[in-house]
Amino acid sequence: IVLGNYSSGKSTFINALIGNEILPNSDSPLTANVFEIRQSKENNFARIGFFLDNEKVEIEISDSDYKVIAGENKITDLVETIQNKYLQLAAPTQSQILHLILETINQFNVEGEQFDLSDLISLEVPFNKGVLSKSEHDYVIFDTPGANSSSNKNHFEILKNALQNMSNGLTIFVSELNQLDAVDSENLYDELQSIKEIDHRFSLIVVNKADSASLAEMETQQVLQQSIPRNLYSEGIFFVSSIMGLGSKTDGEFFNSNYDRIYKKSLDEFQNSSSEYYQRLYQHNIVSSQLKNRNLRDSKESSHPLVYTNSGLLSIELEINTFASKYSAYNKCQQTNLYLN
Numbered sequence: 001i002v003l004g005n006y007s008s009g010k011s012t013f014i015n016a017l018i019g020n021e022i023l024p025n026s027d028s029p030l031t032a033n034v035f036e037i038r039q040s041k042e043n044n045f046a047r048i049g050f051f052l053d054n055e056k057v058e059i060e061i062s063d064s065d066y067k068v069i070a071g072e073n074k075i076t077d078l079v080e081t082i083q084n085k086y087l088q089l090a091a092p093t094q095s096q097i098l099h100l101i102l103e104t105i106n107q108f109n110v111e112g113e114q115f116d117l118s119d120l121i122s123l124e125v126p127f128n129k130g131v132l133s134k135s136e137h138d139y140v141i142f143d144t145p146g147a148n149s150s151s152n153k154n155h156f157e158i159l160k161n162a163l164q165n166m167s168n169g170l171t172i173f174v175s176e177l178n179q180l181d182a183v184d185s186e187n188l189y190d191e192l193q194s195i196k197e198i199d200h201r202f203s204l205i206v207v208n209k210a211d212s213a214s215l216a217e218m219e220t221q222q223v224l225q226q227s228i229p230r231n232l233y234s235e236g237i238f239f240v241s242s243i244m245g246l247g248s249k250t251d252g253e254f255f256n257s258n259y260d261r262i263y264k265k266s267l268d269e270f271q272n273s274s275s276e277y278y279q280r281l282y283q284h285n286i287v288s289s290q291l292k293n294r295n296l297r298d299s300k301e302s303s304h305p306l307v308y309t310n311s312g313l314l315s316i317e318l319e320i321n322t323f324a325s326k327y328s329a330y331n332k333c334q335q336t337n338l339y340l341n
Contacts, residue, residue, distance in 0.1 A: 001142045001144070001159065001163075001169055001170065001171050001172065001198065002014055002141060002142065002143055002144065002172045002174060003144055003171065003172070003173045003174070003188065004173055004174035004175055004208075005175065005179060005182055006145075008174045008175050008176055008179065008208055009174060009176070009208040009209055009242050009243075010143065010174045010208075011023040011024065011025060011143065012025075012208070012242040012243060012246060012259075013174050013206060013208055013240065013242040014037070014141055014143050015242070015246050016240075016242045016243075016245040016246040016249070016311075016313055017127075017130075017132060017141060017313075017317065018037065018125060018127055018128065018141070019127055019128025019129045019130055019133060019246070019249035019250070020094075020095035020098075020125070020126075020128050020249070020250065021095060021099055021246065021250065021254060021255050021256065021259075022037075022095060022098045022099055022102065022123070022125055023035065023099075023102065023143065024099065024102050024103045024106050025256060034119060034120050034121075034142060034143065034144055034145075034155060034158045034159055034162060035120075035121050035122075035123060035141075035142070035143035036120060036121070036122045036123065036140060036141075036142055036162055037122075037123045037124075037125060037140065037141040037142070037143065038122070038123065038124045038125075038138075038139075038140050039124075039125070039126070039127050039132075039133075039138065039139055039140075040124045040125055040126045040127075042126070043126045044062055044063045044094070044126075045060070045061075045062065045124070045126070046060070046061040046062075046094055046098055046123070046124060046125045046126065047059065047060050047061070047122075047123070047124040048061070048098070048101055048102070048121065048122070048123055049121070049122045049123075050105075050117060050118045050120070050121045050122070051117075051118035052071060052074045052075060052116065052117060052118070053074060053116045054116070055071050055074050056070050056071055057070060057071035057072075057074055057075055058070035058071065059101060061094055061097050061098055061101075062094070063093070063094055064091075064092045064093060064094070064097075065092070065097075066082075066086070066097050066101070077108075078104060078105065078108055081104050081108075082100065082101055082104050085100050085104065086100065094126075095250075096255065098123075098125065099255055102121075105117070105121075119154075119158045120158060120161075120162055127139075128249050128250070129248075129249040129308075130249060130304075130308065130313065130314070130317055131314065131317035131318055131320075131321050132317050132320065132321065135321050135324070137321070137324040137325070139320075139324070140166065142159060142162065142163075144159060156191045156194075156195070159195070160194075160195055160197075163195065163197040163198075164197075166197050167197060167328075167335050167338060168197075168199055168323075168324065168328040168335070169195065169197045169198035169199060170198075170199060170202060170203070170204065170320065170323050170324075171192060171198055171202075171203040171204070171232070172203070172204045172205075172206060172316075172320075173203065173204070173205050173206065173228060173232055174206045174208050175205065175206070175207060175208065175228055176207065176208060176209050176213070177207050177209075177210065177213040177214075177215075177218070177223075178213070179228075180205075180207070180223065180226040180227065180228045180229060181226035181227045181228070182227060182228065189231045189232065196338065197338065199323075199327070199328060201234065201327070202234055202235045202323055202327060203232045203233070203234045203235060204235050204236065204238060204316065204319060204320070205228060205229060205232055205233060205236070205237040205238070206237075206238050206239075206240050206316060207237060207238070207239045207240065208240055208241075208242050209241065209242075210239035210240055210241055210281050210284065210312065211241040211244065211266060211269070211270075211279055211281065211311075213239075215239065215281075215284045218284070220286055223237065223286060224286070229286075235287070235291075235319065235323075236285060236286060236287035236288070236291060236319070237285065237286040237287070238282075238285050238287075238312060238315055238316045238319070239281040239282070239284040239285060239312050240281060240311060240312035240313055240315075240316060241266075241270075241279075241281060241311045241312060241313075242311075242313070243259050243262050243263055243266075244263060244266060244267075244270050244307055244310075244311035244313075245307075245308060245311035245312065245313030246259070247259070247263040247267075247307065248305050248307040248308035248311060248313070249308065252264070252267070266279075267307070270306065270307045270310045270311060271305075271306045271307050271310070279310055280299070280309075280310045281310060281311060281312035282295050282296070282299050282309070282310070282312050282314070282315040283296070285312075285315060291319075295315050295318075298314070298315070298318055299314060299315060302314060
């Protein structure tokens, strides 16, 4: 369950976990209150599903094409716009089509088109490269609107409904370093405590855009005393550059030209150990000494690309997988209670 204030790079972080630039940039308002993202079992299959005026709409995407398999009569204007954009693609890929469709849905909604879009949009997409793509576990990623959204209360109700019949919920809060003391996140903690599907013993804090923060001057105790760590810190604080992590999985290919610029400008710092500003973001993680040593060992021994490791994305994905493989198994009483209920 990925949370965070607007402009914290939450959608970019989720795209990095998925390994493809699927979700539109979160600097603009999101279409649905919640995205539910499941890992597809087939690399050449993806699906988008939502309700429009209470009628189901479903779109399937293959390698380089798409097909509306339900509710086409409800989205005639939408399909026309999608098709026009699709025809402009020189060599369409699955991720380009997914991004295009979600962006178009978002634009229609933001521009005040008269249709009643469901609060939840479900996605089924392949995970590309990295730890999660090779894991034996079934992951569902929930992307929520900004924690400082005026309708945040409603988003939590949608999230609670979507989480029914699921287990082992892991909270990941995404923030920039200078936003960790955000006071508008105070009501968030009580809301999280009320969601019984979440394993409240564990939560992860991701400091995004860490490559542009002054980490050398950072004092651990000062960070831990700020609002978000003070209320959510349990498993650790992980420092990540989502753009560099995403680029390591897409071979440096981006739809967003600003991401492309940042990636190319920073690439030498993340893959050249002799660079004056060589970046190894995982070294700054604020975790227990045991976990710190494990982070350093796993990163040092990693066979993954250096940019992926140094972006901090490897470290956070290993921790998510460890939670699924190890920690969640010790939550049997809560899971049994949920099952019986």
